[in-house]
Amino acid sequence: MLRAIFFDIDDTLYSTSEFSEVARSNAVGAMIEAGLSLPREELLQELDEVIREFSTNYEHHFDKLLLRLPKRFYRGVNPAVVVAAGVIAYHETKIRQLAPYEDAIEVLRLLSKTTLLLGIITEGLEVKQAEKLVRMRITPYLSPNAIFISNQLGISKPNPKIYQRACSDLNIKPSETMYVGDNPRHDIDPPNSIGMITVRMRRGGKHHNDEGQTRPHKEVQNFWDLLDWLRQEFQIQA
Amino acid sequence: MLRAIFFDIDDTLYSTSEFSEVARSNAVGAMIEAGLSLPREELLQELDEVIREFSTNYEHHFDKLLLRLPKRFYRGVNPAVVVAAGVIAYHETKIRQLAPYEDAIEVLRLLSKTTLLLGIITEGLEVKQAEKLVRMRITPYLSPNAIFISNQLGISKPNPKIYQRACSDLNIKPSETMYVGDNPRHDIDPPNSIGMITVRMRRGGKHHNDEGQTRPHKEVQNFWDLLDWLRQEFQIQA
Numbered sequence: 066m067l068r069a070i071f072f073d074i075d076d077t078l079y080s081t082s083e084f085s086e087v088a089r090s091n092a093v094g095a096m097i098e099a100g101l102s103l104p105r106e107e108l109l110q111e112l113d114e115v116i117r118e119f120s121t122n123y124e125h126h127f128d129k130l131l132l133r134l135p136k137r138f139y140r141g142v143n144p145a146v147v148v149a150a151g152v153i154a155y156h157e158t159k160i161r162q163l164a165p166y167e168d169a170i171e172v173l174r175l176l177s178k179t180t181l182l183l184g185i186i187t188e189g190l191e192v193k194q195a196e197k198l199v200r201m202r203i204t205p206y207l208s209p210n211a212i213f214i215s216n217q218l219g220i221s222k223p224n225p226k227i228y229q230r231a232c233s234d235l236n237i238k239p240s241e242t243m244y245v246g247d248n249p250r251h252d253i254d255p256p257n258s259i260g261m262i263t264v265r266m267r268r269g270g271k272h273h274n275d276e277g278q279t280r281p282h283k284e285v286q287n288f289w290d291l292l293d294w295l296r297q298e299f300q301i302q303a
Numbered sequence: 304m305l306r307a308i309f310f311d312i313d314d315t316l317y318s319t320s321e322f323s324e325v326a327r328s329n330a331v332g333a334m335i336e337a338g339l340s341l342p343r344e345e346l347l348q349e350l351d352e353v354i355r356e357f358s359t360n361y362e363h364h365f366d367k368l369l370l371r372l373p374k375r376f377y378r379g380v381n382p383a384v385v386v387a388a389g390v391i392a393y394h395e396t397k398i399r400q401l402a403p404y405e406d407a408i409e410v411l412r413l414l415s416k417t418t419l420l421l422g423i424i425t426e427g428l429e430v431k432q433a434e435k436l437v438r439m440r441i442t443p444y445l446s447p448n449a450i451f452i453s454n455q456l457g458i459s460k461p462n463p464k465i466y467q468r469a470c471s472d473l474n475i476k477p478s479e480t481m482y483v484g485d486n487p488r489h490d491i492d493p494p495n496s497i498g499m500i501t502v503r504m505r506r507g508g509k510h511h512n513d514e515g516q517t518r519p520h521k522e523v524q525n526f527w528d529l530l531d532w533l534r535q536e537f538q539i540q541a
Contacts, residue, residue, distance in 0.1 A: 099437070099442070100447060128430070141447055141448045142447040142448070143433065143448070143450040143452070143455075144429075145429035145430050145432070145433035145450075145452060145455060146433045146436060146437060146442060146450060148429075148430050148433065149430050149433035149434040149436070149437045150437050152430065152434065153434060153437055153438065156394060157398070160395070160398070191381075191382075191383035191386075192366070192383050192386050192387050194383070195381065195383035195384045195386065195387035196387040196390065198384060198387070199337070199384060199387045199388050199391055200391065204337070204384060209338060209379055209381065209384070210379045210380070210381070212381040212383075212384060214381070214383060217383060
């Protein structure tokens with residue numbers, strides 16, 4: 066019997082890759098408008114390097130970007146204004162574009178009317194990941210005590226303990242629990258290893274062509290496929 | 304001859320006190336909606352305490368607020384979701400409400416068509432203060448090289464060196480330069496001490512009833528009053 070489904074956030078509930086591309090492009094565009102005289106493509110490449118070098122969870126990418134560039138490219142302009150323009154444009158993109166896949170929100174809404182417990186197991190900083198959930202307006206469909214964020218637990222994917230912790234906190238057996246994610250090595254292999262039911266969401270993103278060591282129980286391309294399988298295989302009446 | 308006017312930002316170009324009140328109230332309201340079970344007034348008082356204890360420039364007020372409250376007030380809810388709800392509501396208030404006084408933007412626009420150099424001398428963190436300028440959309444009226452932010456210079460108000468630095472960077476004598484601000488001890492006494500022309504903007508805010516050691520050359524209640532005085536006393540044709 067299936068009692069709970071946990072979801073990954075990034076590139077599962079929304080297209081992280083697409084969002085990041087638009088947000089970075091808008092930020093760089095605003096920095097150019099604020100007085101930074103370099104071609105957009107060059108700035109985007111430099112920003113990608115900054116993000117790779119300082120990690121996506123670092124909070125001052127645009128400051129670092131500016132530090133790397135010779136001052137002649139913003140001569141006579143206060144660099145803080147250039148950075149602020151980038152930060153504001155990035156944030157405004159969050160408001161407009163950080164939205165879940167339409168089928169994700171629809172299927173979560175349908176599943177929330179069943180007896181299934183719905184939750185999140187995600188890798189990242191607590192407030193940053195929680196912000197995504199609030200902006201996507203999906204918290205009403207989740208059990209408030211079933212949101213597990215790696216940085217809050219002190220356990221990072223791919224350590225299977227993060228999956229174990231979610232199950233034990235909610236007092237559910239792994240075999241009665243499903244995990245849905247896009248990354249085979251982080252979202253499929255570890256929950257498989259503790260006996261959870263695993264679903265690979267394969268609709269793009271940077272892990273689209275990755276392979277893990279084990280196979281998921283099911284591979285789907287969207288949430289409607291997932292819902293069909295839940296109905297057929299687990300007699301979920303949604 | 305008057306060659307340049309520098310402006311303070313907070314409680315001079317916009318009502319910082321009013322904005323903060325609305326932003327904090329919206330943030331606390333969103334935290335309650337996200338599952339924090341305490342009366343709004345009590346949370347606002349606690350938040351005020353946090354801000355006093357950790358300074359307005361600290362970046363994690365809402366995390367600290369939650370840490371101070373017994374867990375029973377958000378039992379069963381992930382605290383990161385409560386914090387994220389507060390952060391998002393605060394940011395959305397910035398977008399909607401961080402706007403200059405109408406007369407400020409109008410008068411800046413008129414003055415920007417004269418030969419006067421217009422700039423900013425402000426106390427605070429560089430990107431935070433620059434963000435206010437960009438959000439208020441007033442950077443087009445300012446000389447891009449005339450924005451001076453304390454944290455970027457290593458000099459804090461009320462040290463008169465911050466005013467001296469602005470004048471020397473732009474190669475203008477203090478006696479040809481005006482400063483407009485709301486705080487008598489930070490915005491009037493120090494520029495007076497180096498021979499600048501000083502204007503006290505007195506239209507509310509936390510320094511409304513403060514007194515400094517010296518008198519401003521002029522006290523005004525809004526930017527139209529300032530413009531009248533500039534026309535009469537300095538023959539500015541705006």
